[in-house]
Amino acid sequence: MVSTLREGKKLVMSGLYPATITPFTPDGALDMSALERHIAATFAAAGVCGVVINSGLGEILQLSSEEKIRAIELALRHRAPGQVVIAGVEGHDADLVIRDALDAKRAGAEALLVFPPFDRRAYRRLAAHPASVRQFFSRLDREVDLPMVVFQYPPNSHCAYSVESLKAIADLPNVVAIKVATAGDFPAYAAVWDALKDDLSILVGVDSPPLLDMLRHGAHGALIGISAIVPEKWAELLALVEHDDAAADALFDRVCRPLMSSVFENQQPKRLTSEAAAVKEALCQLGEIPCPAARAPAFPVDDDVRAEIRDALDSAGLLRRTAA
Secondary structure, eight states: OOOSTGGGSSOOOOEEEEBOOOOBOTTSOBOHHHHHHHHHHHHHSTTBOEEEESOTTTTGGGOOHHHHHHHHHHHHHHOOTTOEEEEEEOOSOHHHHHHHHHHHHHHTOSEEEEOOTTOSTTTGGGGGOHHHHHHHHHHHHHHTOOOEEEEEOOGGGTOOOOHHHHHHHTTSTTEEEEEEOOTTOHHHHHHHHHHHTTTSEEEEOOOSTHHHHHHHHOOSEEEEGGGGSSHHHHHHHHHHHHHOHHHHHHHIIIIIHHHHHHHHGGGOOOSOOOHHHHHHHHHHHTTSSSOOOOOTTSOOOOHHHHHHHHHHHHHTTOGGGGOO
């Protein structure tokens, strides 16, 4: 018997959903073999419930339509039964977003991560206008008919959906979850969880220390880019939060904090380095991809950042993975 709106959705999400990177060769071409290895390793990590392809971390803005489709097709080869392939779609024109979403559906994507269509200066205030938000997502619901994860930005982006706007789309059949990416803003996260936890799957979407408190306040899972690095550790964290506070604290301090600080700067960036480039640098040092190149205009890591990431991987005990 279905007791909540969430439980009656087409897709009920829980657990860990890493966002993958897109490896390039030194000259900027898509490295298909490295991409396939990265996607396969992410799906194979213990505790991974699905993978997000073509996310912000995957440099969606720098990818061609063909490259995005190829990444989805690769993902489908490596997911295990029960795992979900989620494709990012973005844009401020509903017709173009629908076109890209239909392309992703035809390629085999089973769900969409929908970036805010109002992330333009003239439109940002519309994220707090329930009727505008409802209009956009109703079209995707009707014309694409694929489960959707709504990407909630932090309040300081000036493009965050109001709770009222999120409530206005919660009953749409294909709106199944929210990636609540509020950075370090715990009250903003708690407001979404408290209002919508029975209606939609609420996935923590932060790559900074407040992640742990958010998980403990309440979450159905996490959709985070930082988990592209050793995803099994982040899945373990989610499991430990449920039943072992001391072990969760120990894992968080030993592994999670150093990675979030060195790679994501705790989501309070002061340097110019692209987050995608920093994640790739970490994966390169772990021997999981051959090249950390990111596409322009992303700014690559420099020697100082490279050393900082190496120190973090070392202090987390992760560099032993490549020793032999």
